[in-house]
Amino acid sequence: MKLTRRSFIQLSAATTWLLAAGCSTGPVKPASAALIPRKSNGGSPAKGEWIASTCQGCTQWCAIQIYVQDGRGVRVRGNPLSKTNHGYCCPRGHLITQQVYDPDRIKVPMKRTNPQKGRGVDPKFVPISWDEALDTVAEKMMELRRANETHKLLYMRGRYSSTSTELLYGTLPKVFGTGNYFSHSALCAEAEKMGPGLTQGFFGYRDYDLPKTQCLVLWGTDPLASNRMVPNTIHYFHEILARGSVIAVDPRLSNVAAKAHEWLPIKPGADGALACAIAHVLLTEGLWNKEFVGDFKSFWGGFKAGQTVGEDEFVEKETFGLIKWWNLELKDRTPAWAEKETLIPAEQIVRVAKMMGKAAPKTAVWMGPGAAMTPRGTYSAMAVHALNGILGSIDVEGGVWQSSSAPVTAFPKADAYVDDLAKTASKGKKLDGRGAKDMPAMMNAQPGSGVVTNNVANGLLKDPGAVKVFLSSWSNFNFSATGALRWDAVMAKVPFFVHMVTNASEMTQFADIVLPATFNAAEGWSVVSNMGNGHGYVSIQQGAVKRLWDVKQEESEVMWLLAEKLKQKGFSNLFDYYSKEFKDPETGKTATSALEFAIITTKISSSAIWKPKEPLKGDAPIKSWDDFRAKGMFSGPKYSLKKGWGGKFATATKKFEFYSETAKKGLLAHAKKYETTVDDILTVSGYVARGDLAFVPHYEPPKRNGSVSEYPFDFIDYKSRLNREGRSANTAWYQEFKKVDPGDVSWDDVLKMHPSDGAKLGLKSGDRVKITSPAGSIVTRLKLWEGVRPGTVTKCYGQGHWAYGRVAAKDYGKAPRGGNNNEILVDDYDRLSGATARNGGFTGVRVEKVAA
Ligand SMILES: Nc1nc2c(c(=O)[nH]1)N[C@H]1C(S)=C(S)[C@@H](COP(=O)(O)OP(=O)(O)OC[C@H]3O[C@@H](n4cnc5c(=O)[nH]c(N)nc54)[C@H](O)[C@@H]3O)O[C@H]1N2
Numbered sequence: 128m129k130l131t132r133r134s135f136i137q138l139s140a141a142t143t144w145l146l147a148a149g150c151s152t153g154p155v156k157p158a159s160a161a162l163i164p165r166k167s168n169g170g171s172p173a174k175g176e177w178i179a180s181t182c183q184g185c186t187q188w189c190a191i192q193i194y195v196q197d198g199r200g201v202r203v204r205g206n207p208l209s210k211t212n213h214g215y216c217c218p219r220g221h222l223i224t225q226q227v228y229d230p231d232r233i234k235v236p237m238k239r240t241n242p243q244k245g246r247g248v249d250p251k252f253v254p255i256s257w258d259e260a261l262d263t264v265a266e267k268m269m270e271l272r273r274a275n276e277t278h279k280l281l282y283m284r285g286r287y288s289s290t291s292t293e294l295l296y297g298t299l300p301k302v303f304g305t306g307n308y309f310s311h312s313a314l315c316a317e318a319e320k321m322g323p324g325l326t327q328g329f330f331g332y333r334d335y336d337l338p339k340t341q342c343l344v345l346w347g348t349d350p351l352a353s354n355r356m357v358p359n360t361i362h363y364f365h366e367i368l369a370r371g372s373v374i375a376v377d378p379r380l381s382n383v384a385a386k387a388h389e390w391l392p393i394k395p396g397a398d399g400a401l402a403c404a405i406a407h408v409l410l411t412e413g414l415w416n417k418e419f420v421g422d423f424k425s426f427w428g429g430f431k432a433g434q435t436v437g438e439d440e441f442v443e444k445e446t447f448g449l450i451k452w453w454n455l456e457l458k459d460r461t462p463a464w465a466e467k468e469t470l471i472p473a474e475q476i477v478r479v480a481k482m483m484g485k486a487a488p489k490t491a492v493w494m495g496p497g498a499a500m501t502p503r504g505t506y507s508a509m510a511v512h513a514l515n516g517i518l519g520s521i522d523v524e525g526g527v528w529q530s531s532s533a534p535v536t537a538f539p540k541a542d543a544y545v546d547d548l549a550k551t552a553s554k555g556k557k558l559d560g561r562g563a564k565d566m567p568a569m570m571n572a573q574p575g576s577g578v579v580t581n582n583v584a585n586g587l588l589k590d591p592g593a594v595k596v597f598l599s600s601w602s603n604f605n606f607s608a609t610g611a612l613r614w615d616a617v618m619a620k621v622p623f624f625v626h627m628v629t630n631a632s633e634m635t636q637f638a639d640i641v642l643p644a645t646f647n648a649a650e651g652w653s654v655v656s657n658m659g660n661g662h663g664y665v666s667i668q669q670g671a672v673k674r675l676w677d678v679k680q681e682e683s684e685v686m687w688l689l690a691e692k693l694k695q696k697g698f699s700n701l702f703d704y705y706s707k708e709f710k711d712p713e714t715g716k717t718a719t720s721a722l723e724f725a726i727i728t729t730k731i732s733s734s735a736i737w738k739p740k741e742p743l744k745g746d747a748p749i750k751s752w753d754d755f756r757a758k759g760m761f762s763g764p765k766y767s768l769k770k771g772w773g774g775k776f777a778t779a780t781k782k783f784e785f786y787s788e789t790a791k792k793g794l795l796a797h798a799k800k801y802e803t804t805v806d807d808i809l810t811v812s813g814y815v816a817r818g819d820l821a822f823v824p825h826y827e828p829p830k831r832n833g834s835v836s837e838y839p840f841d842f843i844d845y846k847s848r849l850n851r852e853g854r855s856a857n858t859a860w861y862q863e864f865k866k867v868d869p870g871d872v873s874w875d876d877v878l879k880m881h882p883s884d885g886a887k888l889g890l891k892s893g894d895r896v897k898i899t900s901p902a903g904s905i906v907t908r909l910k911l912w913e914g915v916r917p918g919t920v921t922k923c924y925g926q927g928h929w930a931y932g933r934v935a936a937k938d939y940g941k942a943p944r945g946g947n948n949n950e951i952l953v954d955d956y957d958r959l960s961g962a963t964a965r966n967g968g969f970t971g972v973r974v975e976k977v978a979a
Pocket residue numbers: 284285286311314315316600601602603604607608609627628629630631632633644645646647648681844845846851852853854924948949952965
C-alpha cells in the first residue's frame with residue numbers, strides 16, 4: 128500500500144469502478160425491459176442503463192433508478208417496481224445528479240494545518256493520503272486505549288444509510304469501548320413518536336391509507352413538499368381532494384394548505400387546544416366511532432360540555448380511559464374556549480370536527496413535527512394522534528396504520544470481540560444527559576432511553592475535557608442544530624475532530640482530519656428499508672455510478688481500513704470481527720479489501736430477500752443476488768388491518784389508551800429513581816400538567832423563549848421542498864428553483880411577514896432586515912406575504928450556509944447567503960422525549976430594518 132497520492136487516486140478511482148462493476152459479484156445488470164412499465168428515455172441518444180439505487184434525500188428512502196451512461200449518472204426516477212412511489216421520485220430525487228457531481232465535493236483526504244479553530248478561521252487544509260489520514264486517526268484512538276480512557280472517544284452520526292451504519296454506529300463504539308455515541312434522531316422528529324407511542328404503544332412513524340381515505344387531516348406537516356411519502360402523497364392527493372375533504376392545520380400557507388378545503392392557520396404551539404376542542408365536538412356531537420371506542424350503556428347517556436360522566440356509564444371496546452380523559456380535560460375544551468387559544472374561529476372548529484366525524488373511520492389524521500417538535504410537544508402529539516382513536520381510524524381501511532416491514536438479515540454478533548476495557552468504558556455516564564431528573568427522554572416509555580442529540584454540545588461546554596477524539600459522519604450540527612452558535616464554541620475546543628462527509632460544510636471547518644465520503648445514493652453500498660402505502664420494502668444502494676474522486680464510504684470501507692490500522696497498532700478486535708465474521712452469503716468467503724467488505728455487508732443484509740429460509744410473502748421471489756441487484760428492491764405484502772385490535776396494542780393495558788397507563792408507568796419509574804413525585808418531574812422538565820392530567824392528552828400552553836414585549840413575533844420554521852435535509856443548498860437547481868416554496872424567491876432567503884405588520888413597522892418587501900431572538904441574530908431580506916398571520920413571521924430552513932460550497936455560501940468560509948434559522952432558534956427541548964424543539968413558535972423574534 129505504499130503509493131504516491133497521485134497514483135493512489137488514479138488506482139483507486141479505476142479499481143473502485145472495476146470492483147463495483149465486476150468484483151466477485153458479477154456485473155450490474157440493468158433492470159429488464161419487462162420490469163419497466165414506463166418508456167425509458169435516456170438523458171441523450173447515447174447508450175445507458177437504469178441501475179437501481181435508493182435516494183436518501185429525505186427519510187422516505189425511495190427506491191430509485193439512476194440512468195447511467197459510461198459510468199456517469201445522468202437521470203433519476205423512482206424504481207418502477209415501487210409500490211410506495213409508483214415509479215416517480217419527488218423533485219429532490221432529481222437533485223442527485225447535481226449533488227454527486229458537485230465540483231465543491233471533497234476529493235481527497237485532508238488535514239488541518241492551522242491549529243486555531245473558529246468560525247471564519249481558515250483551517251488551511253492540505254491534501255494527504257488515506258494511509259496517512261487513517262494512521263493519524265488510529266494513533267489518536269490508540270492513545271485513548273493505552274490511557275484506559277476509551278470513553279473519551281465520541282462518535283455522532285447525522286444521516287446514515289440503514290444497514291451499513293451498524294458497522295460504525297453499532298460496532299465501533301461497542302468494540303472500541305465508549306458509551307458516547309449519539310444519533311441525530313433527537314434533532315429529527317422523535318417527539319412525534321410520543322403521540323402514537325403513549326396512546327397506542329407504537330413509537331414509530333405511521334402509514335396512511337391514502338387510496339381509501341375520505342378525509343385527510345394534515346397537521347403540522349406539508350407532505351406534498353416534505354415529511355415522509357411525498358411521491359405517494361403527490362400521487363393520491365388530487366383524488367382525495369376530488370372525492371373527499373382535505374384539512375390543513377399549519378400557521379403558514381403550506382403547499383397542502385394552499386390546496387386544502389379548510390386551512391386552519393393556528394396560533395403557533397396551540398395544537399393541543401385545537402385537538403382537544405375537536406375531540407370535544409366529536410364526543411358532544413356523538414361522532415365517535417362506536418366500533419372502536421364503544422358506547423354508553425344507556426340510550427340516555429351522552430357528553431355535555433362542562434359535565435362529568437360516570438366511568439361506569441360507558442363501555443369501551445378497543446380503547447381505555449375515554450371517560451377519564453373527558454372528565455380530566457375534554458369536558459371544558461369547548462370550541463369557544465379553543466378560539467381564544469388557537470385564534471381559529473369556533474365555527475370553523477365545529478365545521479372541521481363534523482367533517483372529520485362524518486368521514487370516520489376513513490379519516491386519517493397525519494400528525495407531523497409541527498405539532499410535536501415543540502417544548503411541550505409530547506402532549507400535543509398525543510392529543511392530535513388520539514383523534515384517530517376517537518374516529519376509529521386506527522388500523523382500518525382509509526385510516527392510519529402502523530408501519531410495515533420487509534426482512535433484512537442482521538449482521539453477526541460482535542460480543543466475542545468486546546474486551547473488558549471496552550465493556551467497562553461503555554458503561555459510563557453519557558454526555559447527552561439523558562435520564563437526568565429534568566430530561567426523562569422516555570422513548571418507548573423507558574426513561575433515559577432516548578437520545579438527546581443537541582444536549583451533547585451542552586455536555587461538552589460544561590466538561591470540555593470529556594472528549595479527546597470526536598468522529599462524526601454525514602452531519603453538520605454547526606448548521607443543523609438549534610442554538611447553532613453553541614456548536615461553534617464547542618467544536619473550537621475539541622482537541623481532535625474527524626469529519627466524514629462529502630462537502631466541507633460548517634462543521635468541517637473545525638476538523639483536524641477530513642475523510643471524503645461517498646455520496647451514498649449514487650456511490651455507496653447498503654441496504655435500506657422503509658415502508659409506505661401499505662408495504663414494507665428493502666432497496667439497494669450499489670455504487671451505481673463511477674466515483675470521480677478518491678472517496679470512501681465511511682460506514683463500511685473506512686471502518687475496514689481503520690480497523691486494519693488499529694490492528695497494526697496493537698488493537699485487533701475490530702478487524703478480527705470484520706474479517707472473520709462477515710462472510711459472503713454466496714461464496715462463504717471473507718473480505719480481502721475495504722470495498723469487498725462493503726459489498727459483502729450489503730449481500731448479508733439483503734440475503735433475507737434473495738436467499739430466504741422460507742418463501743416470502745409479497746413481490747415475486749427474487750432468485751439471486753444478481754436478480755436483487757437488477758430489480759433493486761423487494762416489497763412485502765399489503766398491510767393487514769386491525770393489527771392492534773382485540774387487545775393487541777403494545778400498551779400497558781393492551782388497549783388504545785386515552786388515559787395512558789403506559790406514560791404513567793414510565794413517569795412513575797423516573798420519579799422513583801429521583802425519589803420524588805411525577806408532579807415534581809413535570810415541573811423541572813417544564814410542563815404545566817399536575818396530577819392525573821399528566822397521563823392524558825391535554826393542552827399545554829405554548830412555551831415561548833423571549834418576552835412578547837422584547838420579541839413580538841412568533842417565528843415559524845419549515846422545510847424547503849428542495850432541501851435534501853441539510854444537503855442540497857450547494858446545487859444550482861436548488862437555488863434556481865427555490866421559488867417553488869410558497870412565498871419564496873430564487874437565489875435568496877426571505878423572511879415572510881404579514882403586510883399589516885409590515886405597514887405597522889414601516890417595512891416593505893425587499894428591505895434588508897435583522898431578525899433577533901434571545902439566541903442571536905441573522906440578517907436577510909423581507910417579503911410581505913399574506914400566507915402568515917399577523918404576529919407571526921416565517922422563514923424556510925436551508926439557506927444561510929457560510930460554508931458548504933461556492934453556491935450555498937455567498938463567500939465560502941465567510942459570508943452566508945441569507946441566514947441560518949438555527950442561529951436564532953433557541954436550544955430547547957421536549958424533555959419527555961429528549962427531542963429538540965424547532966416548531967410551535969417557541970422562539971420569539973423582533974425584526975428591524977438594516978442598511979441595504
Ligand atoms: N431549523 C431547522 N433545523 C433542522 C431541521 C429543520 O427543519 N429546521 N431539520 C432537522 C432534521 S429533521 C434533521 S434529520 C437534521 C439533519 O441534520 P444533520 O444530521 O446534521 O445532517 P445534514 O445537515 O443533512 O448533513 C449534512 C452533511 O452531510 C454531508 N453529506 C451529504 N451527503 C452525504 C453522503 O452521502 N454521505 C456522507 N457521509 N456525507 C454526506 C454533507 O457534507 C453535509 O455537510 O437537521 C435538523 N435541523
